[in-house]
Amino acid sequence: MEGNRCPMCGAIVPDGLIRCRDAFNEVCAREYSDPGFGAVHQLTVDAYALQHSEEHGPRSNAFHLSRLGRLLERGESPALGRRPTRAAGKAFESRYRGFPVLEAPASRGALTIADVHGAEDPDDHARRVWAWARSVWEAYRPHQVWARASIESGS
Numbered sequence: 001m002e003g004n005r006c007p008m009c010g011a012i013v014p015d016g017l018i019r020c021r022d023a024f025n026e027v028c029a030r031e032y033s034d035p036g037f038g039a040v041h042q043l044t045v046d047a048y049a050l051q052h053s054e055e056h057g058p059r060s061n062a063f064h065l066s067r068l069g070r071l072l073e074r075g076e077s078p079a080l081g082r083r084p085t086r087a088a089g090k091a092f093e094s095r096y097r098g099f100p101v102l103e104a105p106a107s108r109g110a111l112t113i114a115d116v117h118g119a120e121d122p123d124d125h126a127r128r129v130w131a132w133a134r135s136v137w138e139a140y141r142p143h144q145v146w147a148r149a150s151i152e153s154g155s
């Protein structure tokens, strides 16, 4: 018997869980409770969101791809962050409305949340999450030109 396959990212949902989202929630709970795991939290959020576009708003691919590009190519820290200030939140909302609607690729990456779920320790977790994030960035190659231009322009 093959497990439950996610219709969006193609993952075989880990045993005992119903949906991919349950695995994501468990990984996030670990990242929130242990700073060692939380050190790669933003990569987890971006990779998961880009593989599950249908669960998010139409401009979410653009937002997450642009941030993923900054994390992977500009060396920004993917650690669990503080909440943005109210002013930063407002500025972000107006930028967000200008983002294009980027269609998710047919294949969204060779690795999924199932490859990340259940890491042994923070180092193992970080290794898995970085590999997952790179596989998603690679899958979105057709939109990388847009993402790099967006990063250049500071948005």
Ligand SMILES: [Zn+2]
Residues within 6 Å of the ligand: 006, 007, 008, 009, 010, 011, 020, 021, 051, 052, 112
């Ligand atoms: Zn999935």
